[in-house]
Structures are given as structure tokens and as C-alpha cells.
Amino acid sequence: MFELSLNQNEINFKDLEAKIYKFVCGEACELIAQILMMIDDMLLEKRDKKEYRCKGKRHTNIKTVMGTVEFDKRIYEHTNSEGKKEYIYLLDKYLKMDTIGHISTNLIEKIVENTTEMSYREAVKNIESLTNQSISHTTAWNIIQKVGEKVEEVEKQDIKLFKENRLKGEKETNILFQEMDGLWLSMQGKDRPKTKKAEGKKK
Structure with a gap:
């Protein structure tokens, strides 16, 4: 881990805490890398060999809250539903890496x-x-x-489903409150003020 000596300069708890935290995070990153490569090995054996052709390993990394995880993962050649060849990582697909x-x-x-x-x-x-x-x-x-961009894409999809009357939800409400911050909004409905606009205030 690291060496400690009372003959060295005085060490305080803050520094000790920071060193231990960094060390533990480093160990965690190595453990994650090992587990990822173990899963990748298992996927190699259990895959449909006719559908997924292994094209070797690629070195990569992923930045996590514990640090950067360095590891190798296999890439596969695959023919999609349209009959076109594409390359995918079964590890990413299996772990749903978003x-x-x-x-x-x-x-x-x-x-x-x-x-x-x-x-x-x-x-x-x-x-x-x-x-x-x-x-x-x-x-x-x-x-x-x-x-x-992802949020916008989801919203566009929801709007599309709504227009096609295919949007389904689990909750229904009679009143919907919109939280704003000093923005002027056009009000609709019989209860709208004569000015036709109201200023929203964030609470």
C-alpha cells in the first residue's frame, strides 16, 4: 500500500484519509476490470458462435467515480436484421452499459x-x-x-406517441402545476387573467 514511519514528517488525519481513499479506489478499479474481463470470457464461450464471430480484443477504459478502469474486451462481427454487417461488444450489451x-x-x-x-x-x-x-x-x-439530446429524443418520441394516441400512463391528474422562474407564460382556459399572461415564480 504505502509505507508509514514516525521518523517521517508529521502526518495528519486528513492526509491519511485521502491516501486510504485513493488506495481503496485504485483497488476497486482493478477489481472491476478483472470482473469485466471474466464476464467477457464467459460471453465468449456462451455466445451463438454462428451469429457472433469474434474479431479479437480491444483495449479500452471507462471513467468511474472510483477512477479510470482500464481493461480489454472482445469485439464481434454480427449481421443485423437488415442483413448488414456490424461490430458490437457483447460485454456492453450484456451489462447494458449506458x-x-x-x-x-x-x-x-x-x-x-x-x-x-x-x-x-x-x-x-x-x-x-x-x-x-x-x-x-x-x-x-x-x-x-x-x-x-437524449432527453429531447425521448420527449419527441412521447409527442409522436401522443399524436398517434398510443401514449399510455399509469397516473391521471385533474390539476397540473408548472414551476417557473420569473418567466412570462401565456395562460389558457376560462380562468386566465385579463392580461392573458402571468409571471411564474419558483418556490
Whole structure:
């Protein structure tokens, strides 16, 4: 792990805590890498060999809240339903890896949580202090754009289903409150004010 000596310069608890945390995160990253490669080996044996042709391993990494995980995974040649060849990672498919680039879902959530409360530069500093991962503010910005695109795509799909009368939900409400922040909205319905607009205030 690391050497300690009372003959060295005085050590304080804060430094000790930081060293232990970094060490444990490093061990966790190695453990995750080992488990990922074990699963990849099992998928190699259990796959439909006629459908998935192994084309070798690729070295990759994924940034997590514990640090960057370095590992190898196999890529497979596959013929899709349209009869076209495509290359996929069975490991990604099996684990449902919903990553953006090389960023894990948990880290993405941390980025989103922090950037909604502070600037990008402040957010990445906060993430670095709370996790064992460091990212640039540019990376954080790119992640938010990708998340926004995914949300927009889901909303477009919901609108499409609604127009086709195929949107189904489990809850129904008679009253819907919209939380706003100093924005003027056009009001509709018989109870709308004469000004036809009302200013929303965030509570």
C-alpha cells in the first residue's frame, strides 16, 4: 500500500484519509476490470458462435467515480436484421452499459447534479473533491449536451406517441402545476387573467 514511519514528517488525519481513499479506489478499479474481463470470457464461450464471430480484443477504459478502469474486451462481427454487417461488444450489451463516450452512468449523474447547481468549472472541482476522478469543464459541458439530446429524443418520441394516441400512463391528474422562474407564460382556459399572461415564480 504505502509505507508509514514516525521518523517521517508529521502526518495528519486528513492526509491519511485521502491516501486510504485513493488506495481503496485504485483497488476497486482493478477489481472491476478483472470482473469485466471474466464476464467477457464467459460471453465468449456462451455466445451463438454462428451469429457472433469474434474479431479479437480491444483495449479500452471507462471513467468511474472510483477512477479510470482500464481493461480489454472482445469485439464481434454480427449481421443485423437488415442483413448488414456490424461490430458490437457483447460485454456492453450484456451489462447494458449506458455510457456517454467513456463516462460511466454514475459519473454522468454526478456531473448533471453538480452542473445544475454551479458553473462547469466549479462543478468539476467539486466532482474531483468528492470522487477519485478528474474531468475538464469542457468534458462536463459535452456530457450535458449529450444528456440534453437524449432527453429531447425521448420527449419527441412521447409527442409522436401522443399524436398517434398510443401514449399510455399509469397516473391521471385533474390539476397540473408548472414551476417557473420569473418567466412570462401565456395562460389558457376560462380562468386566465385579463392580461392573458402571468409571471411564474419558483418556490
